Amino acid sequence: MSVSRDEVLRIAQLAELDVDEETLPTLADQMSRILDYAAQLSAVPANGTVKVFVPGPDAIRFRADQVTPSGLAFGPEEFAPAFKEGFFVVPKLGQFE
Amino acid sequence: MSDAKAVADRLVKAKRLNALLTPPKDLRKSLNTQIAAARPTGVLYGMPVAVKDNICTLEFTTTCGSRILEGYRSPYEATAVAKLKAAGALIAGKTNCDEFAMGSSTEHSAYGRVLHPLDKTRVPGGSSGGSAALVAAGAVPAALGSETGGSVRQPAAFCGVVGIKPTYGRVSRYGLVAFGSSLDQIGVFGRSVHDAARVLSVISGRDPRDSTCEDRDPLRLPTVPESLQGFVIGLPKEYFPPELDPAVRRACDRAIRIMKELGAAVREVSLPHTPYAVPTYYVIAPAEASSNLARYDGVRYGPRFNGAADLRSLYRSTRGQGFGPEVRRRILVGTYVLSAGYYDAYYRRAQQMRALIVQDFRNAFDRGVDLLFTPTVPSPAFKAGEKLADPIAMYMSDIFTVTANLAGLPAMSLPIGRAKGLPLGGQLIGQAFLEDEMIEAAYALERVVPATDEA
Numbered sequence: 001m002s003v004s005r006d007e008v009l010r011i012a013q014l015a016e017l018d019v020d021e022e023t024l025p026t027l028a029d030q031m032s033r034i035l036d037y038a039a040q041l042s043a044v045p046a047n048g049t050v051k052v053f054v055p056g057p058d059a060i061r062f063r064a065d066q067v068t069p070s071g072l073a074f075g076p077e078e079f080a081p082a083f084k085e086g087f088f089v090v091p092k093l094g095q096f097e
Numbered sequence: 098m099s100d101a102k103a104v105a106d107r108l109v110k111a112k113r114l115n116a117l118l119t120p121p122k123d124l125r126k127s128l129n130t131q132i133a134a135a136r137p138t139g140v141l142y143g144m145p146v147a148v149k150d151n152i153c154t155l156e157f158t159t160t161c162g163s164r165i166l167e168g169y170r171s172p173y174e175a176t177a178v179a180k181l182k183a184a185g186a187l188i189a190g191k192t193n194c195d196e197f198a199m200g201s202s203t204e205h206s207a208y209g210r211v212l213h214p215l216d217k218t219r220v221p222g223g224s225s226g227g228s229a230a231l232v233a234a235g236a237v238p239a240a241l242g243s244e245t246g247g248s249v250r251q252p253a254a255f256c257g258v259v260g261i262k263p264t265y266g267r268v269s270r271y272g273l274v275a276f277g278s279s280l281d282q283i284g285v286f287g288r289s290v291h292d293a294a295r296v297l298s299v300i301s302g303r304d305p306r307d308s309t310c311e312d313r314d315p316l317r318l319p320t321v322p323e324s325l326q327g328f329v330i331g332l333p334k335e336y337f338p339p340e341l342d343p344a345v346r347r348a349c350d351r352a353i354r355i356m357k358e359l360g361a362a363v364r365e366v367s368l369p370h371t372p373y374a375v376p377t378y379y380v381i382a383p384a385e386a387s388s389n390l391a392r393y394d395g396v397r398y399g400p401r402f403n404g405a406a407d408l409r410s411l412y413r414s415t416r417g418q419g420f421g422p423e424v425r426r427r428i429l430v431g432t433y434v435l436s437a438g439y440y441d442a443y444y445r446r447a448q449q450m451r452a453l454i455v456q457d458f459r460n461a462f463d464r465g466v467d468l469l470f471t472p473t474v475p476s477p478a479f480k481a482g483e484k485l486a487d488p489i490a491m492y493m494s495d496i497f498t499v500t501a502n503l504a505g506l507p508a509m510s511l512p513i514g515r516a517k518g519l520p521l522g523g524q525l526i527g528q529a530f531l532e533d534e535m536i537e538a539a540y541a542l543e544r545v546v547p548a549t550d551e552a
Contacts (some may be wrong), residue, residue, distance in 0.1 A: 008429065015387060015432040017425060018392065018417025030488055032428050037489050038376045041446040047473065048447040050477070053418055055265040055279055055505035056309040063305060079170055081401040088396050093356040094407025 003033040101128035104145045104189060111236040111422065112341040114212045116227035119157050119190035127156045131187045139185025141299055147231050147240040150191040151198050152283065153272035154178050161274050162196045162206035162224075165419030166399045175272025176307065177241060177283050177300040184299045189237050192227030196421045197390065198248055198276050198439070200224045201494045204485060212481075214256060215518060219478040222252030222494075225286070229256040232286045233520075239296045240286045245277045246378050247473075247498025249284030252509040252520025254473035257512045257548070259293045259539070260286050264529045265505030266311040268297070269304030277311075277385040280378075280502045290511060290539045294318055297532070305331055313530065321544070323362035330537055331466035332363060335371035341478040344516030348552035349472050350525045352513045355545050356470070357379055359513050361538075367467055368457040371493040371500060373450050378499040379492055380434050380447035386424075387431025393419065455504045462528050468538055471497050473510040473522035497524060507532045511539050516550035521552060 008028045012019040019027060034053035105125045108117055117124075128145075135142060148154055151161040153171035160166045178188060195205040203226025204348040211226040213219040214234040221230040225242030229252035232240050242249040244262040253260025262284040273283055283300065287293025302315035332353065337346065350439065357363055395401040395415030402418040420428065434443035441474075461469065474494055484491040501508035506526055513523035527535035 003433070007433075011429050011433050011436065012437060014392075015428050016412040016416055017420070018413040019425070020417070023422070027429070031430060034379065034426075034488055035433065035443070038380050038434070038443055038447070041376050041380070041450055042442060043372060044373070044446065044453070045421045052448045053452045053455045054506075057266060057311055059445060061118065061308060061312060074170075074172050076397065079172065079398045081395060081399065089232060090396055090408050091411055092407050095221060096408055 001033060003028050100123065104128055104187060107232070108147070108189060108236045111231060112214070114214060114230045115209050116230040117147065117190050118160065118227070119209055119235060123157065124190045128187060128189070131156070132237045135185045135187065136183065138183065139183065140183030141181065141296065141392055143187065144185070144239065145187045145189035146296060147189045147192050147237045148178060149194050149225050149228050149240070149242045150272040151166070151194060151242055151243055152178060153274070154188055154191065157191045159191065159274070159454050160208070161198070162194045162208060164207045164400070165393045165415070165422065167195055167207070169399055170273055171272070173272060178268035178272065180300050182383045183297070186299070192225070192231060192240060194227055195224035197274070197386070197426050198224040198243055198245055199386065199423050199427055201247070201251060201491050202479070202481070202484065203227060203252070204481060205421055206456065207421055210481060213478050215520070216295055218480055220255070220481050222255035222474070224248040224480060225284070228286050229253055229258055232256070232258045238288050239292045241300070242284050243273055243504060244282050244284045245280045245382055246502050247495045249286065250498050250508060250522070250524060251474050251494060253286055253510040254486040255478040255520065255522025258286050258288060259290050259509065259511050260284060261293050261297055261509040261532070262501060262507065263297060263301060263316070263532055264507045266309060267301050267313070267507070267530065267532065269307040269310040269314065271304055275389040277326045277382040278389060279385060280382060286395070290543045291442065294536045300487040311530070316532050319533045322537050323537060325356055325359035325541050328361040329465055329467045330356055330361045330363045331366035331461050331469045333366050333371065333461070333469055333471060334366045335368055335389035341440060342516070344470045344552045345476060345521055348514035348516070348521045349374060349523060351552060352542065352546055353470065356400070356542060358547070359438055359541055366461045366464070366468070366469070367460060368500070370394065370450065370453045370457050374454055374500045374503060375492055375496050377447045377450040377454065378495065379430070380443050383431030383453065383472050384428040384435050385430045385445055386430070387435065390424070390428055395419070451503050454500055455529045458504045458506060468535055469530070470542045471524045471526065473497060473524040477516045477519035477521055501526050503548040507531060507535055509535060509539060512548035513546050514548065514550055516552055
């Protein structure tokens with residue numbers, strides 16, 4: 001199974017990632033190799049009865065329903081690329097297809 | 098009690114390795130402040146600990162080795178860092194790493210590759226290569242790293258230091274920048290088992306800020322045992338394939354002989370799904386990464402890359418230019434395996450395989466084995482550039498380490514010999530939350546194994 005150029009572009013669009021023309025062939029080739037390599041997992045018969053492993057505590061621990069201070073040393077105006085009057089500033093929405 | 102100047106001097110002396118991202122001036126200034134504030138009664142009082150750059154600190158920037166977080170200052174610090182400071186330790190700067198911890202050689206950092214401390218033409222391993230290199234060079238006695246698939250143990254093996262990955266849920270991940278959330282754990286490097294273990298003991302334990310952290314007391318350190326009497330050590334045959342590097346095999350054979358001489362019972366076991374561990378990992382980890390890294394879009398933090406006429410092109414250009422090639426590759430692979438039409442063929446299969454890998458370990462431990470012993474990596478440190486063009490070849494250096502991450506088990510690497518001067522690591526894999534047993538065995542082995550002798 002191989003990933004085509006167009007498929008890389010479609011996936012890049014889903015991932016909101018610009019991919020430039022020069023790297024496209026290498027990327028398609030490397031993704032194909034990685035996915036072909038991962039395809040060996042299909043050698044294992046699909047088994048609906050295998051219970052998925054979830055690491056970590058067996059049950060979610062509940063916390064007391066209390067408001068606690070955020071504890072941030074400084075606010076977003078210090079680290080956001082553009083921040084004004086309590087809002088993150090972004091360009092206009094544009095066309096979302 | 099160390100003084101700030103001596104601590105900083107040792108780190109600056111190791112500058113040629115490119116292992117530390119913190120500028121010397123910032124480091125010196127912060128160490129002066131930290132020393133004045135350090136609590137003299139803390140169990141790590143005055144101990145400098147370098148911290149991987151994907152762990153949030155208030156003292157220094159947190160860039161994850163990425164352009165997309167260039168200059169980013171976190172408004173909060175990781176629980177592990179807060180615990181270190183409360184114990185009197187000094188945060189000795191931020192260490193270089195593969196971008197967002199994705200890599201096995203620390204060549205995938207936006208801030209340049211890290212050099213192996215014993216051979217500058219080679220890699221220190223990764224992704225926590227900067228932390229490993231600084232500990233190996235003697236610049237710090239201990240450092241924090243993080244693991245998703247072996248990013249502490251593999252560089253520890255390559256650099257000849259001790260690296261411990263605790264059980265999933267042993268150490269709080271609050272303030273660890275997320276990569277693969279079902280796999281990530283903070284780990285530690287040390288010059289010795291004891292240095293690594295005491296730092297681990299300090300950072301471990303419950304944290305109300307991380308619901309995936311278990312409600313347990315901090316790890317209690319075992320005493321150094323006289324022997325390994327009573328220990329049953331399993332040798333998984335899949336970890337000793339015919340193509341294993343002969344020096345790695347000799348070093349392992351020697352360590353196994355020593356464990357027997359120390360009184361351990363050694364027996365062969367089988368973990369039959371091991372050959373599927375790497376493909377399983379390289380489906381699950383990118384899938385989780387593609388989701389976790391969706392937050393870097395040029396809106397809330399980090400620099401914004403231009404050409405942004407509208408919001409969507411802002412996202413795309415920032416992510417396209419801000420992420421390096423390996424991160425882009427993994428985001429794309431992750432998005433692919435989660436996309437409609439491929440989810441069942443890749444992601445669901447990988448989840449099922451993960452469950453079978455976990456079951457393999459359960460079966461081995463159920464048959465009375467206390468610990469498993471394996472090589473950490475199939476070969477010594479490789480040359481820089483050697484595996485850059487071939488992602489699969491790079492991924493294969495994680496073959497013996499990813500399984501413990503997939504199963505959430507504690508595991509560690511310790512030096513067991515050298516091959517033409519390059520360090521080799523032996524791995525112990527323990528049962529969940531039984532780090533104390535694993536560390537006890539490592540204490541015994543460390544005392545007698547000729548760690549710097551040719552194998």
